[in-house]
Structure formats: C-alpha cells, structure tokens
Amino acid sequence: MSKSHIKMTINGRSVEALVEPRTLLIHFLREDQALTGPHIGCDTGHCGACTVDLDGKSVKSCMVFAAQADGSEITTIEGMAAPDGTLHALQEAFREHHGLQCGYCTPGMITRAYRLLQENPDPSVDEIRYGISGNLCRCTGYQNIVKAIQAAAETLSAPKEAAE
Amino acid sequence: MTIQTPPSTERAEKLQGLGCARKRVEDARFTQGKGHYVDDIKLPGMLFGDFVRSPYGHARIVSIDKDAALAVPGVVAVLTAEDLIPLDLHYMPTLAGDVQAVLAHEKVLFQNQEVAFVIAEDRYAAADAVELVEVEYAELPALTDPFEAMNEDAPLLREDIKDKMEGAHGPRRHHNHIFTWEVGEKAETEKALADAEVVAEELISYQRVHPCPLETCGCVASMDKINGKLTVWGTFQAPHAVRTVASLISKIPEHNIRIISPDIGGGFGNKVGVYPGYICSIVASIVTGVPVKWVEDRIENLSTTAFARDYHMTGKIAAKRDGTITGLWCHVLADHGAFDACADPTKFPAGFFNICTGSYDIPVAFVSVDGVYTNKAPGGVAYRCSFRVTEASYFIERMIDVLARKLNMDPAELRIKNFIRKEQFPYTSALGWEYDSGDYHTAMQQALDTTDYRMLREQQAANRRAFANGETRTLMGIGVAFFTEIVGAGPVKNCDILGLGMFDSCEIRIHPTGSAIARLGTISQGQGHATTFAQILASEIGIPADQITVEEGDTDTAPYGLGTYGSRSTPVAGAATAMAGRKIRAKAQMIAAYLLEVHDDDLEWDVDRFHVKGNPEKAKTMAEIAFAAYNQAIPGIEPGLEAVSYYDPPNMTYPFGAYICVVDIDVDTGVTDVRRFYALDDCGTRINPMVIEGQVHGGLTEALAIAMGQEITYDEIGNVHGASLMDFYLPTAVETPFWETDHTVTPSPHHPIGAKGVGESPNVGGVSAFSNAVNDAFAHLGLVHTEMPHDHWRVWNTAHQLGLHK
Numbered sequence: 029m030s031k032s033h034i035k036m037t038i039n040g041r042s043v044e045a046l047v048e049p050r051t052l053l054i055h056f057l058r059e060d061q062a063l064t065g066p067h068i069g070c071d072t073g074h075c076g077a078c079t080v081d082l083d084g085k086s087v088k089s090c091m092v093f094a095a096q097a098d099g100s101e102i103t104t105i106e107g108m109a110a111p112d113g114t115l116h117a118l119q120e121a122f123r124e125h126h127g128l129q130c131g132y133c134t135p136g137m138i139t140r141a142y143r144l145l146q147e148n149p150d151p152s153v154d155e156i157r158y159g160i161s162g163n164l165c166r167c168t169g170y171q172n173i174v175k176a177i178q179a180a181a182e183t184l185s186a187p188k189e190a191a192e
Numbered sequence: 193m194t195i196q197t198p199p200s201t202e203r204a205e206k207l208q209g210l211g212c213a214r215k216r217v218e219d220a221r222f223t224q225g226k227g228h229y230v231d232d233i234k235l236p237g238m239l240f241g242d243f244v245r246s247p248y249g250h251a252r253i254v255s256i257d258k259d260a261a262l263a264v265p266g267v268v269a270v271l272t273a274e275d276l277i278p279l280d281l282h283y284m285p286t287l288a289g290d291v292q293a294v295l296a297h298e299k300v301l302f303q304n305q306e307v308a309f310v311i312a313e314d315r316y317a318a319a320d321a322v323e324l325v326e327v328e329y330a331e332l333p334a335l336t337d338p339f340e341a342m343n344e345d346a347p348l349l350r351e352d353i354k355d356k357m358e359g360a361h362g363p364r365r366h367h368n369h370i371f372t373w374e375v376g377e378k379a380e381t382e383k384a385l386a387d388a389e390v391v392a393e394e395l396i397s398y399q400r401v402h403p404c405p406l407e408t409c410g411c412v413a414s415m416d417k418i419n420g421k422l423t424v425w426g427t428f429q430a431p432h433a434v435r436t437v438a439s440l441i442s443k444i445p446e447h448n449i450r451i452i453s454p455d456i457g458g459g460f461g462n463k464v465g466v467y468p469g470y471i472c473s474i475v476a477s478i479v480t481g482v483p484v485k486w487v488e489d490r491i492e493n494l495s496t497t498a499f500a501r502d503y504h505m506t507g508k509i510a511a512k513r514d515g516t517i518t519g520l521w522c523h524v525l526a527d528h529g530a531f532d533a534c535a536d537p538t539k540f541p542a543g544f545f546n547i548c549t550g551s552y553d554i555p556v557a558f559v560s561v562d563g564v565y566t567n568k569a570p571g572g573v574a575y576r577c578s579f580r581v582t583e584a585s586y587f588i589e590r591m592i593d594v595l596a597r598k599l600n601m602d603p604a605e606l607r608i609k610n611f612i613r614k615e616q617f618p619y620t621s622a623l624g625w626e627y628d629s630g631d632y633h634t635a636m637q638q639a640l641d642t643t644d645y646r647m648l649r650e651q652q653a654a655n656r657r658a659f660a661n662g663e664t665r666t667l668m669g670i671g672v673a674f675f676t677e678i679v680g681a682g683p684v685k686n687c688d689i690l691g692l693g694m695f696d697s698c699e700i701r702i703h704p705t706g707s708a709i710a711r712l713g714t715i716s717q718g719q720g721h722a723t724t725f726a727q728i729l730a731s732e733i734g735i736p737a738d739q740i741t742v743e744e745g746d747t748d749t750a751p752y753g754l755g756t757y758g759s760r761s762t763p764v765a766g767a768a769t770a771m772a773g774r775k776i777r778a779k780a781q782m783i784a785a786y787l788l789e790v791h792d793d794d795l796e797w798d799v800d801r802f803h804v805k806g807n808p809e810k811a812k813t814m815a816e817i818a819f820a821a822y823n824q825a826i827p828g829i830e831p832g833l834e835a836v837s838y839y840d841p842p843n844m845t846y847p848f849g850a851y852i853c854v855v856d857i858d859v860d861t862g863v864t865d866v867r868r869f870y871a872l873d874d875c876g877t878r879i880n881p882m883v884i885e886g887q888v889h890g891g892l893t894e895a896l897a898i899a900m901g902q903e904i905t906y907d908e909i910g911n912v913h914g915a916s917l918m919d920f921y922l923p924t925a926v927e928t929p930f931w932e933t934d935h936t937v938t939p940s941p942h943h944p945i946g947a948k949g950v951g952e953s954p955n956v957g958g959v960s961a962f963s964n965a966v967n968d969a970f971a972h973l974g975l976v977h978t979e980m981p982h983d984h985w986r987v988w989n990t991a992h993q994l995g996l997h998k
C-alpha cells in the first residue's frame with residue numbers, strides 16, 4: 029500500500045513520517061512514536077481511553093487516521109507535565125483525590141479534563157460529569173475523578189485571583 | 193548529648209502504616225502515561241496474531257482454505273486445529289475439569305468461536321488475512337435456551353464428550369448436562385415447606401453479563417530457542433497458576449517458563465481464565481522463533497472471554513406468619529455455554545453459591561444446581577465477587593423482599609427479625625459455612641438511622657397518594673439490601689484450583705540501610721497493592737511504607753501464590769505479609785538482644801524499635817538492626833534479614849454490609865433516577881480508608897451497570913447481541929449517582945490483622961439494592977418480581993403491564 033507523508037507537532041516536537049493511509053492515529057502514536065500513554069479500550073469510539081488533544085479539541089485517536097492529523101498540533105498525556113517535569117495540576121489532583129485505580133482510563137481522562145478546563149475554567153459538578161461523559165472508567169465510579177477535576181480547577185484559577 | 197526519642201504516636205504516624213489514607217505509589221506512573229500494560233510491549237521482530245472466528249452459533253466446519261490469506265504480504269502463518277492436533281493442543285483443560293477447543297475442530301459451538309489463528313508482521317496485515325481465510329460451514333440447529341437444553345430432542349452440542357457420561361463433578365444424565373450439585377438437607381427442607389404457614393416462591397433470573405475491564409485480555413509470548421525458556425507477558429490475574437497450567441499443557445518444564453503480569457487495566461474476573469489466544473500465541477512463538485502478540489478487541493472480549501452469571505434460580509422460602517423464616521429451598525439452572533470454563537475451586541462446581549442463606553438464621557436449607565451446555569460463549573467467572581456469591585446474594589435478597597410482600601411486612605423489619613445475632617458467631621449455616629464474625633443488627637440500624645428510613649417510607653406513602661390522585665407520574669422506590677460475602681479462598685483443605693491449594697505468600701528482604709522489598713503471589717489490577725501491602729508491613733516491622741517496595745506478578749521472582757480474584761488478596765496474601773513481617777521481627781528481636789546485651793525476653797517492641805523493658809531510651813531501631821544483620825557476625829544467628837510466609841487461611845472471611853437505595857421512576861418513559869445510594873460496609877480492620885472508599889465507589893458503579901442495563905443475549909440461531917460498547921452498558925459519569933459511604937468495624941477473629949477484604953462487597957450488595965428499589969416502586973400496584981436489567985424499556989414495560997398507561 030502506498031504511504032502518505034505526514035508532518036505534525038506532537039508534545040511540542042516536530043514529527044515527520046510515512047504512514048499507510050489507513051493507519052489509525054492511535055496506532056501511529058503508540059507504535060511509531062512510542063507514546064503508549066493513550067490506550068485502546070474499545071476500537072469503536074465509546075471509551076475515550078485513546079483521547080488526545082488535537083488542535084485544541086479532545087479527539088478519540090482511534091477514530092482518526094494519522095493522515096487526517098497531517099499538519100496538526102497534538103498533545104498526549106506525555107506532554108501534560110511542564111518541560112522541567114513539574115506535573116500539571118490535574119496530574120497532582122488525580123493522585124491527591126484518588127481519581128484512578130487501574131490507570132488504564134487515566135491518560136485519556138486527564139487529557140479530556142485538560143481541554144474541559146480550558147473551555148470552562150470553573151465548571152459545576154454537573155458540567156464536569158457531562159464534560160467527561162465520553163470517557164469511561166470501570167474502577168472509580170467517577171466520584172473521585174470529579175473531585176480531582178474540581179480541585180485542579182481551583183488550583184489553576186488560584187494564581188489569577190491572587191494577581192487581581 | 194541526649195537525644196530524646198520522639199513519642200510513639202509521632203513515630204507511628206511517620207510509618208504510614210495500617211489505617212492511614214496513604215496516597216497511592218502507583219499513581220505517579222499512571223498519571224504521566226508511564227504505565228506498562230501488555231499492549232505497550234514491543235519486542236524486536238514481534239509478530240501479531242489475530243483470530244478467524246465463527247459467524248455461526250452451531251455449525252459443522254466443511255473446509256478451511258488458507259491460500260488467499262497466506263498470499264497477503266506480511267502474513268507468516270495461519271494455524272488451524274489440524275496444526276494443533278499433532279501437538280495435542282487443539283483442546284485445552286478448563287478450570288472446571290472440562291476441555292475447551294483452542295481452535296475449532298470439525299464444528300463450532302458458539303458465535304465468534306476461534307477457528308484459525310493468523311500470524312503476521314503487523315496488525316493490519318493480520319486483519320486483512322483474517323478476512324481472506326475461507327471457511328465453509330454447514331449450519332446446525334442452535335440451542336440458546338437453557339430451559340430446553342435437556343429436552344429429549346435437544347441438539348447434541350459436545351460430540352467430543354458424547355460418550356463420557358461421568359463428568360468432572362459426577363454423572364451426566366443428558367448429552368447437554370454438565371453436573372448436578374446438591375448441598376443441604378432435602379427431606380427436612382421439603383418438610384419445612386410443607387409445614388410452613390407461609391411459602392413464598394419465585395423464579396429469579398440473573399442475566400448473562402461480562403466483567404468488561406477497560407483493557408481487554410492479551411499476551412506476548414516469547415520462546416527463546418537458545419536457552420529453551422518461554423516468557424509470557426499477559427493480563428493474568430493468577431500468574432503462577434498460568435505457569436503451572438502452561439507447563440502441564442505444553443510439556444515445557446516449569447522452571448523454563450516465566451509468566452509476567454505487567455500493569456493490568458482492570459480484571460474483575462475476566463482475566464482469571466486461560467484462553468485460546470494465549471495457547472495460540474505460545475504455539476506461534478515456538479513455531480516462528482520470535483515473539484508473538486495477541487490482544488483481543490472489545491467485541492472479541494465481550495463475546496468470547498469470560499461471561500458471568502446466567503443463573504436461573506427458583507426459590508421457595510418457608511416462614512411463620514410473624515416473619516420467622518423456617519426453611520429455604522433453591523434450584524439453579526446454570527447456563528455454562530459451550531464448554532464448562534467456570535472459574536471455581538475444584539470441589540465447588542457452583543462456586544460458593546451455598547452462601548445463599550445470606551445473613552439470616554435459617555434452620556434448614558437445600559440447594560441443587562444443574563449445569564447445562566448451550567451454544568454460547570464459555571466462561572462463568574466471578575465478576576467482581578467471590579465465586580457465584582453475587583448470584584447467591586441477589587437470590588436471597590430478592591426472596592426476602594418477595595416474602596416481605598407476601599407477609600405485608602416492611603423488608604427492613606423482616607431482615608432484622610431473621611438476622612444471625614451477634615452472639616451466634618462463629619455461626620454455622622444450614623448449608624455448611626462457618627461465618628467467622630458479624631454484627632448485622634448494629635450495621636442495619638446505623639443504615640436505617642443515617643438514611644432516616646422511616647421518613648423515606650413516609651415520603652413514599654405521600655408519593656403513592658399523589659400518584660393515585662394523578663398529581664405525579666413518578667414513583668418512588670426504596671431498596672433495602674443486606675449482604676454477607678464469603679471471600680478469601682481459601683483453606684487448602686477444601687479449596688484448590690486444578691489441584692493447587694489456594695494459599696498465598698509473601699517474601700520480604702530487608703536491605704542493610706533499613707529499606708525493604710516485599711514480593712507477593714498476588715497481582716494488582718488497580719487495587720493498589722503496592723500502597724496497601726506496604727502499609728501492613730510498615731506497621732508490622734516499623735519501616736516507613738515509603739521505604740518498602742512491593743512487587744508482584746513475575747513468577748521468576750515472586751513466591752508461589754494463587755493470584756488476585758474473589759477478594760482474596762487481603763485475606764490471604766495480606767495475612768501472609770503480616771506473618772512474614774512477624775518472622776522478620778522475631779529475628780530482629782534476637783539481633784537487638786545481642787546488640788543491647790540483654791535477653792530476648794527483656795525486650796519490648798515499640799513501633800519501629802526494640803527497647804529494654806522499663807528503659808525506652810535503651811533501644812535499637814529497625815534500621816540499626818537491619819544494618820547489624822549485614823555487617824557483623826552475631827553468634828548463633830545467620831547473616832541477613834529475610835523471611836517468607838506461605839499462608840493457608842484457617843477459614844474464609846465474611847465481610848458484610850447494609851445498602852439503601854432510593855429511586856424515582858418516570859412511569860411513562862421508564863427512566864429510573866437514583867436519588868440516593870447509601871452503602872455501609874464492614875470489611876473488618878481497615879488498611880487504607882481512601883482505597884476502601886475508592887473500591888466501594890467502583891463496585892457500586894459496576895452494580896449499577898449490571899442492575900440497570902448490562903445484558904448479553906443470544907437469538908434463536910445463536911447470534912450474540914450486546915457484545916460491543918454500542919450496546920453493552922457501561923455507565924458514564926452522567927448516569928452514575930453520588931455514592932454515600934459509611935462503615936462499621938468487626939475484625940475477623942482469625943486473620944492476623946483482622947482484615948476481611950472489600951473490593952467485591954459493593955457489587956454483591958449493590959445489585960440487590962438497585963433491583964429491590966425498582967421492584968419496590970411498583971410493589972403497591974401488585975408487582976412481586978420483575979427481572980433485571982432494569983433498563984428503560986423493561987421498566988416502562990413493567991409499568992405498562994401494571995396498567996399504568998391507560
């Protein structure tokens with residue numbers, strides 16, 4: 029099968045590659061780019077374990093061909109911490125509030141929550157629950173995930189308030 | 193210079209031992225995408241395996257043509273049963289004493305059964321080739337209704353064992369019959385029913401569901417032909433048992449097999465069994481000489497590996513008019529699918545279903561279970577419960593409500609009247625279990641008080657009046673459930689799997705600088721063992737939990753154990769951890785005595801050190817003792833500080849709890865809102881309250897899924913329905929309610945630290961609470977029992993049949 033030439037930015041790094049047109053973005057990330065943070069849970073777009081941030085939107089990377097992501101900017105869970113290794117407030121909050129157990133949904137969940145907080149920095153509980161409803165978790169019952177996202181929202185908005 | 197020893201409370205706090213809400217050590221890697229799951233493994237030259245599966249529920253295989261598939265670039269081989277027969281691997285033993293086809297030979301017995309295994313250089317080429325393997329089938333009549341399985345004219349499913357009328361659990365009386373299992377006093381129970389003032393009778397079905405962990409099953413098999421060693425990384429809940437089984441099946445000596453369970457993305461019982469994908473990957477690696485990966489997709493997971501439940505339970509409960517229960521009778525028709533691959537201890541073909549007398553002092557009982565074959569996927573695992581305990585608990589908790597309806601008694605009151613009393617423990621049930629401890633009345637009263645149960649019933653009465661007057665179209669239901677789990681399998685005298693006693697183990701090494709590593713025979717799938725077992729040990733040996741590494745899942749390094757399922761890790765491996773810790777402490781005491789120049793008996797353990805009795809400042813800390821163990825010759829004592837414990841539990845543990853659920857049902861849409869859910873759990877000594885609460889939240893959410901929507905069904909020709917996440921219900925954060933948790937503490941008298949296990953309790957108790965609530969909403973309109981799952985359609989239909997849509 030002839031291959032397509034693609035270029036994109038992944039976690040701030042420029043990437044060029046040749047891919048089969050049918051290669052899914054999740055397989056490209058996991059198998060060609062060794063970014064195994066995003067996981068495969070269903071292959072049908074329901075579970076959200078493969079969620080990445082693509083051009084400012086939460087995207088289920090099992091539903092996108094790598095070729096469709098040509099020219100895009102992608103952030104995965106591996107790009108969530110600061111370059112100096114400081115964890116993102118969401119990463120800290122998930123640990124602090126026991127928002128994970130087996131860890132399989134966690135990268136997708138945090139990546140989704142990151143975009144949710146970009147869109148709505150001060151979400152209500154219902155807005156959080158609705159906002160993460162594309163991401164399934166089988167372990168936690170969501171309650172502590174919601175708590176973690178609320179806590180991260182507070183942390184992220186705190187410096188701004190202090191500056192005012 | 194005098195250094196004041198910090199007070200013991202302060203030192204104990206620093207250990208982060210038993211009882212504290214220690215943050216999880218696992219989370220650093222999981223929150224940064226650095227978990228290491230099976231599908232993350234990538235080895236040089238690794239090939240991918242993928243299955244050709246049967247489109248039919250029951251059919252004869254006429255021919256298989258591999259040519260077109262083999263012509264696909266990148267395809268290395270296509271295995272069929274014909275290739276496995278010379279190796280005697282076309283069938284494999286199941287955990288239940290049956291055999292299961294690895295690749296279908298001559299006929300297929302369920303839709304999506306494994307027919308051929310394609311091995312290719314990448315997953316895309318394998319998928320292409322799967323489409324090109326041409327299999328010609330001749331369809332046969334399918335059997336999908338278990339109630340028809342033993343009809344005279346029922347189709348013969350298992351031709352491979354048609355003449356074998358002595359099964360693993362006694363005689364088979366029909367070609368589709370697997371076993372009959374009976375427990376209890378039949379004649380006395382029948383007499384109790386005949387003499388009873390009141391008898392409540394009901395058929396309670398528990399539908400076929402699936403554990404559906406977010407990560408599916410998979411493995412990477414790697415045969416090193418130079419040194420003869422087979423390494424298999426896989427989603428295994430019982431790595432040591434897999435090693436032994438793999439050795440017995442493959443004839444590879446056990447020391448040349450290394451099984452590794454890396455991070456596991458949830459198990460819930462799905463990852464206990466041995467599946468054809470594992471065998472095919474191992475064979476493929478042996479044949480090709482390179483590593484082979486197989487990871488199932490979601491549809492394969494839901495339709496082929498490890499269903500749960502599918503129990504059809506007919507119950508009769510005898511009582512006096514005042515509500516005193518006098519006897520319980522139960523017959524179960526168990527649909528095991530095409531092969532009996534049920535994951536139970538050998539002597540228990542229906543698991544611990546005989547815990548079905550529940551939390552009640554029932555003087556006499558009788559249970560019989562008939563297992564049958566149908567054209568459905570094999571399995572029968574314990575989905576977040578101990579073996580068949582959720583079925584048993586659901587059965588008794590529905591039966592109690594059915595009886596309460598018949599007696600016109602409050603279901604909470606009826607339960608309280610029949611509870612085993614605190615002073616009766618240890619209590620031997622009519623069906624033979626010795627309940628170790630419990631205080632059911634206190635737990636139930638706390639639940640009723642906290643939820644203001646009386647007020648809830650008053651609200652419900654007002655709601656019913658308003659409904660009758662046409663002021664509302666919503667009905668309020670209150671579900672009361674009380675459960676007793678039986679976990680921690682189990683005593684080797686009566687619990688084994690394939691002849692392997694169900695003990696568990698812990699090995700501890702203390703390092704010279706006073707930190708430690710502990711290895712266990714269990715394997716976490718999200719339970720947080722690396723966090724909580726370090727806490728048990730910190731309290732036992734006085735080394736801070738942060739300085740203790742807990743490692744599991746590598747059979748080359750971990751001591752032999754039977755793995756993690758049935759809430760057995762804390763009751764069995766947790767006990768082994770405490771016992772190994774005590775061995776460490778015993779040796780440490782001898783070393784301290786030498787260092788302090790006193791007799792062993794003159795020393796006292798004090799949080800993290802031994803001090804001379806009456807002189808707390810004359811002490812040696814565990815860190816000092818550890819260093820001494822490695823740096824000086826102590827007369828009569830071997831160097832080093834290590835211990836291992838293999839723990840054979842004297843009894844099971846019996847966690848219990850009281851759950852109360854309030855629902856509001858829109859009778860015109862069938863939509864059921866959970867207004868409130870209160871869960872009181874008593875799991876004995878609490879190791880880490882944060883982790884316990886997390887387990888309860890998760891278990892309740894799985895109970896919600898089962899009670900309100902999960903179901904895998906088959907049509908009359910054997911097509912499986914509900915086997916993708918399009919149809920199979922996994923609640924999102926929107927449908928999942930807020931969980932209120934509470935607890936009492938009744939320590940297990942025989943467990944070294946009094947812990948009982950908790951991970952599965954909320955599923956066991958939760959399902960009944962939801963179902964009782966839905967049934968209760970319609971109780972005043974004459975409803976006695978309606979089947980799960982209580983999805984919108986079924987609930988609407990219940991309302992319709994009760995004439996609410998006129």
